[in-house]
Amino acid sequence: MTVIQLIEQATQALTKQPLYFGHGTDSAEQEARWLVLGALGLDWETAAAELEQAVDAAAETTVQAILEKRVETRQPAAYLLGECWFAGLPFNVDERVIVPRSPFAELILNKFKPWLSEPPKRVLDLCCGSGCMGIAAAMAFPEAQVDIIDLSPDALDVARSNIERHQLQGRVRAIESDLFAHAEGTYDLILSNPPYVPQWEYDALPAEYHREPEMSLVAGEDGLDLVIPMMLQAPNYLNEGGRVFIEVGNTDEYLANCFPEVPFEWIEFSNGGSGVYTLSCEQLVAHKNDFSDDSLSDLVEGL
Ligand SMILES: C[S@@+](CC[C@H](N)C(=O)[O-])C[C@H]1O[C@@H](n2cnc3c(N)ncnc32)[C@H](O)[C@@H]1O
Numbered sequence: 001m002t003v004i005q006l007i008e009q010a011t012q013a014l015t016k017q018p019l020y021f022g023h024g025t026d027s028a029e030q031e032a033r034w035l036v037l038g039a040l041g042l043d044w045e046t047a048a049a050e051l052e053q054a055v056d057a058a059a060e061t062t063v064q065a066i067l068e069k070r071v072e073t074r075q076p077a078a079y080l081l082g083e084c085w086f087a088g089l090p091f092n093v094d095e096r097v098i099v100p101r102s103p104f105a106e107l108i109l110n111k112f113k114p115w116l117s118e119p120p121k122r123v124l125d126l127c128c129g130s131g132c133m134g135i136a137a138a139m140a141f142p143e144a145q146v147d148i149i150d151l152s153p154d155a156l157d158v159a160r161s162n163i164e165r166h167q168l169q170g171r172v173r174a175i176e177s178d179l180f181a182h183a184e185g186t187y188d189l190i191l192s193n194p195p196y197v198p199q200w201e202y203d204a205l206p207a208e209y210h211r212e213p214e215m216s217l218v219a220g221e222d223g224l225d226l227v228i229p230m231m232l233q234a235p236n237y238l239n240e241g242g243r244v245f246i247e248v249g250n251t252d253e254y255l256a257n258c259f260p261e262v263p264f265e266w267i268e269f270s271n272g273g274s275g276v277y278t279l280s281c282e283q284l285v286a287h288k289n290d291f292s293d294d295s296l297s298d299l300v301e302g303l
Pocket residue numbers: 097098099100101102126127128129130131132133149150151152155177178179192193194195215216217226
């Protein structure tokens with residue numbers, strides 16, 4: 001059998017199964033291509049001529065095994081291959097972190113234009129998981145010092161492996177911290193793709209999401225358990241003229257309705273995705289009272 005025939009066969013096999021595709025791919029065909037090429041140690045961009053090459057029986061068995069695992073365990077392909085691409089860069093991933101898939105990649109590759117007038121000197125990726133956003137930002141801004149924060153020591157182990165993979169030990173620092181608790185100094189740019197899924201929504205998600213760490217996705221009953229404290233505390237960690245960019249996914253409408261006075265600027269993406277907004281330090285300061293309103297006191301308890 002040739003590589004392309006294996007991909008076609010895998011596509012048919014995956015199509016027949018009740019799988020969910022949304023962790024780096026969006027169809028059985030893409031997932032099959034990724035799994036087959038990955039299992040054979042080939043690149044996504046493998047040339048057409050190479051796809052016509054015959055594979056041996058051992059390679060066919062390897063592909064069969066990974067397809068069976070995908071179906072049986074419902075693990076996203078990235079976990080089975082141990083790797084995922086984000087903003088054009090490869091990252092180590094496993095069950096300790098979510099599979100990178102944020103529309104933030106486009107913002108980072110566009111260097112946050114038109115919101116940033118000059119390259120940031122200090123960047124913070126809050127709730128960093130694999131570190132993909134902070135590391136991609138370090139690549140986009142070669143002069144910047146980048147801190148990446150996560151509460152999960154397991155996630156930070158993966159993030160550190162990615163810092164090493166991209167040889168950024170001198171510029172990217174991984175910090176274990178509950179939000180800003182152990183952040184040091186102030187930043188020009190704070191990025192965050194925090195947990196923002198309401199518990200009820202998480203409970204109904206396809207099995208693939210339940211293979212990811214629950215603490216990466218769930219943020220209380222309404223999805224805002226982390227975002228509100230983050231907005232309240234961010235001004236203490238932003239330089240004048242600094243900005244936050246925060247992803248809230250499908251919780252976007254709910255957030256906007258909770259705070260009708262806050263001028264959230266929602267980012268429009270050319271490559272798909274939504275639910276990311278930006279606010280300046282000045283706007284966060286001006287609306288501090290909205291976020292600490294008595295009616296929200298249960299959400300900000302302990303600050
Ligand atoms: C949605 S994942 C984002 C990962 C990464 N930014 C990405 O886009 O792939 C959210 C991350 O927030 C971390 N997290 C959860 N609660 C946190 C907290 N209180 N402080 C810091 N990080 C937290 C989780 O461990 C998880 O790695």
